[in-house]
Amino acid sequence: MDPLATGAAHWPLRTIREDAMALRIPTLRQRRLGAELRRMREQAGYGGSQLARLLGVTPALVSQMEIGKSAVSVARLHQIAEACMCANAPLVEALAGMARERETGWWEEYSLRLPTDLLDVAAIEAHAQRIVTYSITFLPGLLQTPAYAASVFARAIPPLPQPDVDLRLAFRLRRQQIVRSGATPYTAFIHEAALRMQFSGPEALAEQLGALIDHSESRDISVRVVPFKIESLPGPSENFVYVAGPVPELDTVQIDISFGCPLFDSPSDLASYREILDRMASVALSEDDSRDFIRSIKKEIEGNHE
The missing domain is CATH 3.30.870 (Endonuclease; Chain A)
Incomplete structure (x- = not known):
């Protein structure tokens, strides 16, 4: 089923305050995570605004996540994967591991x-x-x-x-x-x-x-x-x-x-x-x-x- 047709009402919405986390200078790993999310979106044939509507967020937040400047939670990652109909479970799990990382090297x-x-x-x-x-x-x-x-x-x-x-x-x-x-x-x-x-x-x-x-x-x-x-x-x-x-x-x-x-x-x-x-x-x-x-x-x- 086309998620654009069904919308994202079945996903719990985060408040603007929760999603608008302070922008950061992204690390290499954070940039790579964002780049993979962009590829996932593009492979699904969506523009940034389309994905934003599915997630119930602003297009600006989608852009910030895709360049690594806004944090991506594991829950948000799974929402994006579902919206983009990504069936590559090993990739999604590996990206989830990157999203969980907190320690600096x-x-x-x-x-x-x-x-x-x-x-x-x-x-x-x-x-x-x-x-x-x-x-x-x-x-x-x-x-x-x-x-x-x-x-x-x-x-x-x-x-x-x-x-x-x-x-x-x-x-x-x-x-x-x-x-x-x-x-x-x-x-x-x-x-x-x-x-x-x-x-x-x-x-x-x-x-x-x-x-x-x-x-x-x-x-x-x-x-x-x-x-x-x-x-x-x-x-x-x-x-x-x-x-x-x-x-x-x-x-x-x-x-x-x-x-x-x-x-x-x-x-x-x-x-x-x-x-x-x-x-x-x-x-x-x-x-x-x-x-x-x-x-x-x-x-x-x-x-x-x-």
Whole structure:
């Protein structure tokens, strides 16, 4: 039955005061929840005013919920899902979990000292069910040694003051805990170019490769190399991170570019990157062969600089 025809009289109405909660600066998770509500509405073919009539609220409130500036209760979420005839129960339940969240993450401690992009990366990692990375220029941040990471930060243009390098290093090491603890399964596809790129000299790179080998022997960390000999590169020319959410619709892709860490979560983008990762898995070396490959590069570097 068309809910537009039946109206929303059977839903309990909230007072204007209850719905008009104080507007806030939304977190990444709150923005994502709002974006998913917008997609739900658009898939149902409703405009904001149509949905507002069904909910018995103002169009302005619908807009504020969809950009994360107005809180969405679990009850309201279910009302929206019913109005939009969303039959995807796992998605609705996952969104309900996001609506229930109240605690702030550890990364908020850095909110006045680091760019928002970096905080957002930590936020999606903290809620990840699984993380997959592809690296072609430098080794994955979650597996970098302090010396290697510091050398990467030090090469920023324009140069970062040393206190900023130290701050970013501390932040990165804090982020690494989620992988090193084994709490989140992690797969790293690494192009041979990244294995050979020297940011701070052969000694630091050899140390980094040794650490990478050690990480690859952990139960929850998989390291697979994409060698130069692959005829067709099965992915983009930039590093990226694929973060799996509780349901596929809530996955996220983060791309490394020179001036930020943009996030992508549209169904078409997610489908494209899933295909890239499937192709990557089909051409990358096995875990054992990858370890041997990394050892050979480490030995080569050490031999050339004795």
